[in-house]
Amino acid sequence: MTTMSKPKATYESVAWKWMRYSGIALIPLVWIHVAIQDVIVGVHAIDINYVAMRWANIGWQTYDILLLSFAFAHGMNGLRQVGMDFVHTDKARKNLSIFLFIFWIIVSAIGAVAIIAGARPDLV
Amino acid sequence: MAAPTNSFKNTLIGYMTYRGKEGHYAYLLHRLTGLGTLLFLIIHIVDTATVYFIPHLYEEAIGLYQSTPFMIGEIGLVFAVIYHGVNGLRIAYVDLKKPEGWNINSQEKGVRFTLILSTIFWLPAALIMLRALLMYNFGLFGG
Numbered sequence: 627m628t629t630m631s632k633p634k635a636t637y638e639s640v641a642w643k644w645m646r647y648s649g650i651a652l653i654p655l656v657w658i659h660v661a662i663q664d665v666i667v668g669v670h671a672i673d674i675n676y677v678a679m680r681w682a683n684i685g686w687q688t689y690d691i692l693l694l695s696f697a698f699a700h701g702m703n704g705l706r707q708v709g710m711d712f713v714h715t716d717k718a719r720k721n722l723s724i725f726l727f728i729f730w731i732i733v734s735a736i737g738a739v740a741i742i743a744g745a746r747p748d749l750v
Numbered sequence: 751m752a753a754p755t756n757s758f759k760n761t762l763i764g765y766m767t768y769r770g771k772e773g774h775y776a777y778l779l780h781r782l783t784g785l786g787t788l789l790f791l792i793i794h795i796v797d798t799a800t801v802y803f804i805p806h807l808y809e810e811a812i813g814l815y816q817s818t819p820f821m822i823g824e825i826g827l828v829f830a831v832i833y834h835g836v837n838g839l840r841i842a843y844v845d846l847k848k849p850e851g852w853n854i855n856s857q858e859k860g861v862r863f864t865l866i867l868s869t870i871f872w873l874p875a876a877l878i879m880l881r882a883l884l885m886y887n888f889g890l891f892g893g
Contacts, residue, residue: 646841646842646845646846647842649835649838649839649841649842650839650842652835653835653838653839656831656835657831657832657835660828660831660875661875664824664827664828664875664879665828665875665878665879668879668882669812669815669816669820669821669824669882670816670882670886672812672815673808673809673812674801674805674808674809677798677801677808678801694795697791698791698795701784701787701788701791702788704784704785704788705785705788708781708784708785711761712757712758712761713757713758714757733792733795733796734795736795736796736799736803737795737796737798737799739799739802739803740798740799740800740801740802740803743802744801744802745801745802745805745808746801746802746805747801747805749805749806750805750806750808750809
């Protein structure tokens with residue numbers, strides 16, 4: 627085998643690695659979340675008091691912040707990659723990336739504020 | 751090669767007519783399960799955030815998730831999440847640890863293995879969720 631010098635890291639090569647490493651981290655993060663909320667607890671047992679109880683615990687808050695950060699960043703970059711298959715001009719690709727980036731920041735912020743501030747069942 | 755006149759349509763035609771068998775199906779299924787999960791995730795982040803921003807709306811969102819069409823969708827979502835994880839782990843492993851595994855023979859075996867493994871993980875979860883659906887929405891099993 628010939629030795630090759632390592633190519634310089636680019637934005638796309640970092641994104642490529644990010645998809646693989648975040649994907650590995652997401653397997654326990656997402657599967658445990660889905661197993662608890664969808665299968666064990668079930669959607670009929672979930673209401674605002676349940677969410678308030680969960681987010682009163684800093685452990686679950688941290689868990690959900692990690693879940694939000696990893697899953698949504700992984701998903702939005704995945705969408706960007708699919709988008710690159712459909713738009714081909716540099717300008718369209720740049721516009722799509724900027725749009726998805728802004729959308730990602732806004733939705734992540736909405737989710738993070740809710741997790742950190744917690745549920746307000748007293749306002750129902 | 752001439753520039754495609756409609757790159758959106760051309761890409762879709764490529765997705766549908768490429769004849770890569772197992773590898774092709776896994777690629778399409780990985781993208782579909784990923785996009786489906788992302789679509790749900792966006793809705794899920796926003797609707798869950800109502801517990802802080804507009805608390806009285808949360809009950810309505812949960813009410814929608816408890817309806818029969820959404821509970822059936824939820825069973826499908828769990829398959830998407832499991833398949834995307836199992837197949838993604840296969841991709842990450844071959845890419846990062848075993849790039850020589852990107853050959854047709856290993857691909858065919860790997861794709862079948864991920865489908866079987868995903869189904870084995872999914873079935874018990876699907877049965878529990880199906881039971882909850884029949885119990886709460888159809889009054890079965892003493893619900």
